[in-house]
Structure formats: C-alpha cells, structure tokens
Amino acid sequence: MERKTDNQFHHALKFREDLCIGCSHCMNICPTEAIRVSHGKAQLHANRCVDCGECYRVCPVGAIIVEQDDFENIYKYNTRVALIPSVFSGQFPDSVSSGEILSAVHELGFTHVIEVEEGVEFLNDRFNEYIRENQAKKPLISPFCPAVVRLIQVKFPTLAGNIILLKAPVDVTALHTRKELTDQGIASEDIGIFYVTPCAAKIVAVKSPVGEEKSVIDGVINMNYLYNKIFKILRQKKEKSEVTGFSHLSEKSICWSLTHGESGHMTQGRSLAIDEINNVIEFLEKVENEEIDGIDFLELRACDESCAGGILCPGNRFMTVDKLRKRAVKSGDSKGNTPESKTGKISMNDPFLLENIPLGPVLPRSIIKLDDNMSEAMIKMKRIYELNRVLPQVDCGICGSPTCKALSEDVVQNQASIKQCIFVQKILEQNDKMDMQESIQIMKSIWSDNKLDQNSLKDEINEIN
C-alpha cells in the first residue's frame, strides 16, 4: 500500500490484541461496520473507521485504547502552550475554581494556558459570511466534528461538497497564539502548542488532517490523562490559591462545543443541531435523498451531548453541560466588568487569520462503492443480493461479520466465506456437504481455539446432559 493511503487511514483508536477477548461488542456497535472478528480478535478495517469511539465505550476489558503523545514532548519547546477546550472546566466538581485549574496546568510545566474557544467569535462571523456566499451548497455542514467529516467522506460521499471549508476554533486559536508569540520575538520553532483533546477524532484531525497539509498544532494531550494529573495536584494543595481563572470567554464561546453551540449563532436562514452518530447518520440519509428542505446550516456532532460526551472526558456528560451553561450565564452577568476581554485580541478581520483559515477540499473516499469498474460493481451487487437472500437475517454476528448483509458483502469482496454462517453450516451438515470437524474448524478460525475448546465445559458437561 502507498504511504499516502496509510496516512489517510491513520487512527487514534488502537486495538490491543493481548487484551481483546473477541466478544464482538465493538463489531456490533460500530456505525460504519468497520470491525470484524477473526481468530478470536477484533480486526479493524482502517478504511471504514471514522474514529467516533463508539467501540471504545462498549469494550468490556479496555482492549481499545486511544493513542497518546508522550507528555515529556512538551519539554522539547521553551514556550509551552496548552490549548484547553471549555468542556475541560466542566469536568471538575463545583468546589474547584477555574483559577485553581489554570494554575495547576501551569504547574505541570506549561508557560501559557489558553482556552480553545477564544477563536469562536472570529470564526462565527466567517461562518455567517460563508453561508451567505455559498447558498448553492445548502445545507452547509459544520466541519467542527472530525468524526462527522470522516463519516461524510466514507458513507455520504455526495455530501462532501457541503462541508464548510474553514478550520476549527482550535486551529484559529493556535494560529493566533503562534503569531502573537512570534510577534513578541519568540522563534516559531521554540513554541510548542499542545491541544487537550476530548476525543480520538480530534487527535486524528491533528495527526492526519483533512483539507490541509499539516496541522498548526504540535501535539495532543488526552483529556483524561491531564485530568488525573491535575486532580492529584489539587488534592495535595492545602489552601486555595486565589488566581483569576479563565472567565473571560463570552457565553457563546463557552457553549460552542455543546449541542446547539454553533447552530444557535448562525444568522442566515435556518439552522439545525444534531448530536450522536446514529442520529447524524439517520439525518444525513434524508439530506442525501433531498427529503430535507430549507436548511441553511447543520451542526452535526458524533457524540451524545456533543463534546461533553467525548470519550476522553472523565465527567458525566449531563453534569458537564450543566456546569458549562452555569458558567456561561455567569460570564454573561459579569459582562463589562471582566478585567480585559482576551477574545478582543483576535481582531474580527485579522488579515493573517483570514488568509490561513480556509481548508482545501474534503475529498470523498467511499466505502460504499463495490468496485471502481461499474460492470464489475453490478456483478458484485447481484451476487450480494443473491447471497443475502439465502442468509437468515438474524444478524447474530457468529460469522464474524456484523450483519448477514455485511457477510454477503465480505464474501463477494473475497474477505470471508459463506460457510462462516452457522445456519449455512447446519444446512450443509444436513445435506452431508459438511462434517462436524469442518464446521468446528471454521468456528475456531473465527472465534479462536479457546472458545471452542473441547475440554472447557468438563465439569458442567454431565449436568448439561
């Protein structure tokens, strides 16, 4: 395989074979059918995965992990910037002030701590302009959630052109921060910008971005990792330090990554917000069929309760939303007497940012197409239809594919055998076309020798009979 494609299929979710028990929970939940079971282990089809993290949530043994940069990497730089999303402040108990969180992050070794959402006000204006100028591409889809962008690339290729080609708030804030620091005379190579991520998808967006060559961010820190480190510092602290926290963000900015965070602030026409990946899929099916009319802007997020529900957020998502909304109300109340609004520093028509926020095209990479050659694809489609008709439609997953339909496709794509279906095996056995040994061998090749070990029910076997 080519290098380029390897990078394109880079994923932050990793399957640890040593821990995987081959239970197939992940296979059954995956919204893009990217997982199969073979030899008793979950196998990821990298071209289908969108890094939504649904598998991570259901794995009962923690065999799915999220890749992580070495924290020590921050010391490669003299100037170490932590970019923290506002949901981070919603992870802590009410008794912990934002000032305490802020000083703890500094204590960990960062020279600057900045909230990701500083770029929101600037970006909101650009979005509104973009929507006004691109009415022909309605409904325009927010590029905010990288799992959704990838979902559209693989599953809804015809909608790839509806994605707004502008960077995310984190990129705006990172660009601005780097510019400010270099303007102060710090060499760019001495500045390390680290993003504290709520999810796997945002990691992939940094490591192998869509629509840009290289991310402006130098590294990522997983939110649960940082949370634990900070919690330890806070516990050791006897007295509360009275440092000012990050209360300068506007109401809008604080809630931007929550559901309705973006959609509530698009001034052009009608906007809708949809969260949770299966809801997003259901809605995009309708959009693709042109059954949905008159929508200008779609905010789509892979997680339930959006980033408050990110897989790396340690807190309860509903509590996090409540805390952020309370913080937003407070920030609205104190309007006018906040010391100095840092957001104001990003000028609404900063020429440097204007030049640097457009994204290149988001290219479709369909997992739906059966073949590049159309008549080949037609032959395959007919074959899939025929195979699927003889399968029982139980979708039990015992064949190692998530559904009967998926097995039919796997067979036609030479990635499985129809004999993997337990029902097919029983039918063949009745017709003396398969003996028990063969069917056991097949089952072992899917689920491993262990799960079918002849001696494993030794004690219970007499009782069973």
Next chain:
Amino acid sequence: MSSEKMHFEYRVEGGNFSEAGYPSSQVKKTLKQLNVEGNVIKRTVVALYEAEVNIVAHAYRGVIAVDIDTEKIIITLTDEGPGIADIKKAMEIGYSTATPEVREMGFGAGMGLSNMNTNADKLSITSEVGTGTIVEIMNYFHK
C-alpha cells in the same frame, strides 16, 4: 463494453406520504455502490423523488421501474390516475392542482415537474386523461 444490466421495481400508493422516499433512497444506495459520480446521483434522486411524490399527491397508485446499465439509468413511473390534460401547462413553474390536504403536507408549489426537467438528461411525459400518466426519466453516468 460490458452488457451488465439491472432491473428493479417499486410500488407506490396514492395518498401515502409517510412512505414516500423509499424508492429514491434505494436507488441512491444502488448508485453509490456502483460508484456513480455524486452529482449524477443527486440529480437522479431529486428527479425520482419529485416524480414519486406526484404519484402520491395526484394519482391513485403506480409502479416505478428502474433500469440501470453501465451507461445510464432509466426510471419509468407508470400510474393509474386522473392523467394530465395539458402537460405544457403542468410543466410551468407555479402551476398546481394540489388539494388543500396535499398543500398542508408541504407540497403543491407547482415546482415538481420543472425541477424534474432540470435534473434529468431526458424527461418524457405521456398521459391519458382518466387513465393515467407515464413519466420517463433518463440520466447518463458519463457526460
């Protein structure tokens, strides 16, 4: 050039708006699997959806026949219904005989036929008043 072909059919019931859209979404799925270019899929689905809704809104029942080969898709919608007396007039933007109930469902702007026309490479409509209407939509995969 290969002579691979596919054919499938769907039934449509007049008045059943809640089921409308199924044939379009099936055709869309098929074209995606065949790796047809996105814009062609979009145009085809729009034209088909409008034609299907016209059966649901204006006729009693109908059959949608879909024929696909490696060059093109032909969709033939044959309905039993009142027919269209003046097809030219029906094609005009804004012309509609939709009942108040149909308008309540959000249809009846008189846009459907002209929308079909812009989204089909070839559109042919034949109709017999009192019997029914046949709509044929043809789109090419490669321009």
